[in-house]
Amino acid sequence: VKGFLFFFLFALSGVVSAAVVSEGNSDLFEKQLSSTAALRVGTFDQPIHVAVHFRPGGQELDRRQSDAKFKLRVETLESTGGCRGCDLRGADFDEADLSQADLVRADLTAVKLNRAIMTDVDLGSAVLFGATLVETDLRRAKLIHADLRKANLQGSDLRGAYLLFANLRKADLRNAQLQGAFFGGADLAGARLDGANLTEADFETALLESSDLEGAVLCRTILPWGAEDRDCP
16 A cells, blocks of 8 residues: 555454555545454454545645645736735746735745836745846835845846845845845845946945945945945946
């Protein structure tokens, strides 16, 4: 019998019964075993009643149910413009229009949002670990307390975005447009910023340890150690 077997033995009214639960099959049956090699529990010999419970559908049913729930969550997002706290891990939203969507606390781990329109979206406390948002329009997006570790944001437009207390450790922000973005309290340790436009961006209380600012555009940029105007025209 495939799957995990769980045996429950008990004695009641002179009958010993055993229940066996298994995944991966769709039958439920009970059969009685009478054997000359009797089971000895204590001082008595008893026939054994074995109830074998197979979970209908098993892993295949789990997959179908999971797919149905996932589809429902995506449809909810598309129809209402919001899906707070939804599990959307691994979804493909490339080039989708999610402007003004409410995705607070949503799990968007490893999602694809390349070239998507996400202006004014609310991603507060959302998880975007390892997500790809290449050339995505995130103007004025709210990413407060968002988890963007190892996210790929190359060439994305984050002008005026709110990334307060966001986790951007090892995020890829190369060539991103970050003019006027707010990074107060954000963690950008190890983030890649070469080619990014940081004009008037606010990093005053951000953590920039090991971040590469060498190739970034700095003009009226507020950094933890003061204002930087090296690239102003």
